[in-house]
Amino acid sequence: MADIEDVLALGSELERSYPVHVRGRLKFRVGQVVYVAFSRDESVMGFAFPMEERAALVASDPRRFSVPSASDLRFNWVHADLAALDPTEARELVVDAWRMVVPQKVSRAYDLTHPEGPG
Template identity: 80%
Template sequence: MAAIEDVRALGSELERSYPVYVRGRLKFRVKQIVYVAFSLDETVMGFAFPKEERAALIAGEPEKFGLPSESDMRFNWVHAELAALDPTEAREFVVDAWRMVVPQKVSRAYDHSHPDGPG
């Protein structure tokens, strides 16, 4: 069972990433692009995810994943119930979302310094 504390430090440590609070909600950004955001009650993690893979992810595990709100459907975005994820899985989604918003050279440098995946 994952919790916000399982990914908070990671989101702050990833290169070019920084935390912000918007109306009480923790979000992680690279420049002005939000790639991870938590619900106010910190039970749901929204994250960047390829639109073309979204339906398959949700269909495969509907108890874990859901679509964003109608107004956010145009974005590369998915929601996950944090309690349904294990901590390693939650960290992997954070890193994968971060990869979508940083240059490839930054992502490759991370891979070289973390060959076993997100810590």
């Protein structure tokens, strides 16, 4: 069972990433682009995810993953129930979302320094 503490440090450690609080919600950004955001009660983690793969992810486990609200369907975004994820999986989702918003050379440098993944 994952919680926000499992990914909080990661959002500050990833290159170019920083945490912000917007209207009482914690978000991780690179520049002005949000790639992870938590619900106010920190039970749901929204994260950047390829739009063309979203339906398959949600269909694979609708108990853990869901589509965003109708107004956010135009974005590359998915929601996850944090309590339904294990900590390693939550960290992997954060890193994968971060990869979507950083240059490939930054992502490749992370791979060189973290060959086992975010652990």
